[in-house]
Amino acid sequence: MLVLAYERDLDCVTEHLFFDGLNEAVTSVAQSLRGPYEKATYARDRNYSYLLWAVADSRDLLRDIYGIRGSYQNVIEQVAWKTKEEVLSLTDSGISRILRNFRDPDFGQVVIPAFDGKRRGWYTFKENMIRGYIRMCAEANRIKLNFDIHFSNEPTAQARIGIKTGKTISQIESEIEYEQRMKDRDDTV
Numbered sequence: 177m178l179v180l181a182y183e184r185d186l187d188c189v190t191e192h193l194f195f196d197g198l199n200e201a202v203t204s205v206a207q208s209l210r211g212p213y214e215k216a217t218y219a220r221d222r223n224y225s226y227l228l229w230a231v232a233d234s235r236d237l238l239r240d241i242y243g244i245r246g247s248y249q250n251v252i253e254q255v256a257w258k259t260k261e262e263v264l265s266l267t268d269s270g271i272s273r274i275l276r277n278f279r280d281p282d283f284g285q286v287v288i289p290a291f292d293g294k295r296r297g298w299y300t301f302k303e304n305m306i307r308g309y310i311r312m313c314a315e316a317n318r319i320k321l322n323f324d325i326h327f328s329n330e331p332t333a334q335a336r337i338g339i340k341t342g343k344t345i346s347q348i349e350s351e352i353e354y355e356q357r358m359k360d361r362d363d364t365v
Contacts, residue, residue, distance in 0.1 A: 192356040209309040212284030229314040233321040239292040
């Protein structure tokens with residue numbers, strides 16, 4: 177975007193310039209990132225793209241199928257609003273089928289089971305860089321993904337160490353951080 181602003185002798189970044197720069201970034205991305213995405217979506221039903229964008233929605237690296245379904249509905253609503261056409265959304269079994277397809281090498285193996293497949297219905301990206309590329313593709317298509325929200329209630333690894341009954345994860349994390357600060361303070365004294 178900054179290179180385009182310089183080349184066009186502009187002193188501010190406009191929405192038009194933002195999308196021009198984003199489109200250039202998407203097309204110039206390395207084949208190692210673009211290849212799996214294209215395998216998963218090229219010459220396939222648009223729902224493959226929509227569902228992949230939905231998996232990339234949020235800050236969570238590990239997504240459960242319920243959160244993905246909610247994100248998918250959000251993507252579908254944005255597409256319908258943007259195109260002013262009715263978009264047929266997938267059924268729950270259709271979503272599950274496509275998520276299973278994404279694990280296959282013929283579909284780029286972009287999404288794989290999380291937790292080494294030990295927890296059914298949880299997914300993650302094989303490579304986090306692909307996740308970033310997919311977010312850029314969604315944005316280039318004027319689909320807004322929410323990068324601030326956590327859909328998962330899965331506790332962090334640090335919170336699991338000190339789980340105490342009757343407390344929320346945030347209370348536990350606060351206690352662990354407090355204990356760590358006290359320990360660090362005692363070590364410096």
